[in-house]
Amino acid sequence: MKSKRFRLDRFLCHHFQMSKRQAQQLLAAQQVSVDGKVVNDPQQIVDQFSTVICAEQQKVGLERTYIMFNKPAGVLSATKDNNQTTVMDSIDPTNAQALHIAGRLDKNSTGLLILSNDARWSEQLSGAQYGCEKTYLVTVRDPISDECVDAFAQGLYFDYEGIVTRPAKLTRLALCQAQVKLTEGRYHQIKRMFGRFRNPVMSIHRTQIGPIVLDDQLPAGQFRPLTSKEISFDR
Incomplete structure (x- = not known):
């Protein structure tokens, strides 16, 4: 928007x-x-x-709105859909019709979503040109290899787009679980990167966008306004 x-x-x-x-x-x-x-x-x-x-x-102008939402699995990262449950079905601010999502998640992925009616602000969170880092907790089917860690750090070639992904930081937390940090958001990027190693992704949970960290006291499916400190991140 x-x-x-x-x-x-x-x-x-x-x-x-x-x-x-x-x-x-x-x-x-x-x-x-x-x-x-x-x-x-x-x-x-x-x-x-x-x-x-x-x-x-x-x-009188619109009131600026900034919302943190803890997205559960099965909810569509969209503001409107005639057939599926969307984020907006859980959020009902007075100016909901003006809200947009800054950085979407796949339907079955969970975690941090930011909604706002301030496009200039949210562009700096979701726009690839700003290189804002996004952090994910990822669980895969098979153990994560050293080769996979190195390939993420170097970037992987995507045939469809004809591009090499930006370097991504993959930190193993357990045999089949890792923290992944990206500075872009290609279509199904994490799944496709692990798919290069024939290692299916079982779950993706986003914990952070730039300096904004998912509130661990916020239950799945719930939302809260961002604090003034979260809104005024150094950009």
């Missing part, structure tokens, strides 16, 4: 039903404020979260 951003003069014309000339006159007369500050620059950028007052008429 793209962030909705507008030039202030165009925002005034659209939301307050006026001509461009009227908007410019009100700006020049210092009759417009954005988030509590008087503004006279018609090119200032506002977005869907901005509160704009124009000639004593007020347009």
Whole structure:
């Protein structure tokens, strides 16, 4: 989902039903404020979260929403589906229709999902260009070999996309269990990487996205708002 951003003069014309000339006159007369500050620059950028007052008429922006959800298996990482249970079936904030998912999980994978209506913020968590690290607890059928650990670290070639995956850190925790850290999110990437070694993945549980760690007190299927510290991660 793209962030909705507008030039202030165009925002005034659209939301307050006026001509461009009227908007410019009100700006020049210092009759417009954005988030509590008087503004006279018609090119200032506002977005869907901005509160704009124009000639004593007020347009209140959306409240920014940031949610942590502990996804159970069998729930679809989608906001809407006519046939299957989705994340949104467990979440009911007042502006649910505006939410999107930052970094999806496969239907049968579990763990940390982040939902927000702030596209610019969530892009920095899920956008591959930012290289935000995501951490997973992975259980496979067979013991994990040294060769597998080395191959993850070097990157594996994916025929379909014609790319080499970015280096991934695989740390063995037990014979058939590992922590995997990725900085990208290719289609079924973890399953495909282990599949190269004919080692089927039995379960995937995401524990962390960037600095945001899944709350171990949050039961599966439940959600909570992110804290101010979680929201304001260093980016």
